[in-house]
Amino acid sequence: MKGRSCGLFLCLFLGIACFSGYQVLRILHEYRVGADAYFKLEQFASLPPASEETEETPAEPAWPEVDFTALAAVNPDVTAWLYGPDTGISYPVVQGTDNDYYLDHLLDGTANSAGCLFVDTSCRLDFSGRNTVIYG
Template identity: 40%
Template sequence: MKKAFLIAIILLLLFSGAFAVYRYRQKIYLPEKRISEAREKQEKLFEQVRPDVDNIPAVKPISPDTEAATAENVTAPATSPVKAVKSVCSDAVGWLYVPDTGLDYPIAQGDDNSFYLSHGLDGEFDPFGLTVLDYRCEGDFSGYNSIIYAHNYENMAMFAPVGLFRDSSYMDSHRQGCIITDRGREDIEFFAYLTVPSDSPVYNTVFITDKERRDYAELLLHTAAYHSDITAEELSQKRLVLLSTCTFEYDKARGVLAGYFLSD
């Protein structure tokens, strides 16, 4: 009787151990393996198509207030600096680069803001996703406000470095970045960091009048945790760029790094 009971206990332990191994493999090991493989695949692809940022000259883009653009405004390089990126992803609109931060990614713009948050440059599943230009914004960054989203992952992946800009001293040492487009390198000056809810009016993309742009600029400066010495009037005459990601100060909190194109 005792022997049968002991055998039953041993079998139960073996079954429990086997089931635990199975659960671990199915729920943790395999998902993490698929995520790791997807990320590695995308990173290799990024390296293959990454533009030579350091050797792309800055250009003067079209101003949103310019009704008749000059030849200087619209002349693009003979070969687009992001041609390789677009050859892989037809929805690619540029490449974001902020030196010494890890922010170095292609930007896509889809029919909504969801698809490329769970798909890679090749359109395949990738939980890390891409950096995504809001579908409501102008794809050539010529509008008053261009909002770019990406996930916040551990190990400073994707837009996690945006959170580092909470510290104004970090902003001081990482003041500039750029977006590479068909026209060349468009340099950005960062001026503010904000923590806002996901439904904040900061995410507005439609501006018709000068007053609407000034009011929006005042909203940014008023909401910012800190900002540089710039006025709402000055900001209303520039094209803005917002980098947005999830943060964890409260439910649905978003961290926003705000900048403007230097060429305006």
């Protein structure tokens, strides 16, 4: 009886481990698809070259040039481009009609748990408010 219950527990734990492994691989795949989608969107923004900074003259930040007209053809909800020099941050930002849709959809509308950067619906579309909240 003792050997049989140990075998049952072993099968149960192996089943749980296999299911957990599958879930991790599924999530990693969705993040990879999301990263590939963002990589394809980089064609709409020409990032500035790295600036030379010296002690005498600090470098002025250079900003990317973004083709918002072409991006609007992909998704009319695009409102901004979030960029951080020397950080690897360079992503489009959208603003939908609610704060739920872009939690689990990419910029092109594909359902994906990676989601998309989006502005809170209570914030002004032109960023003229005192604060603008970006979720992502």
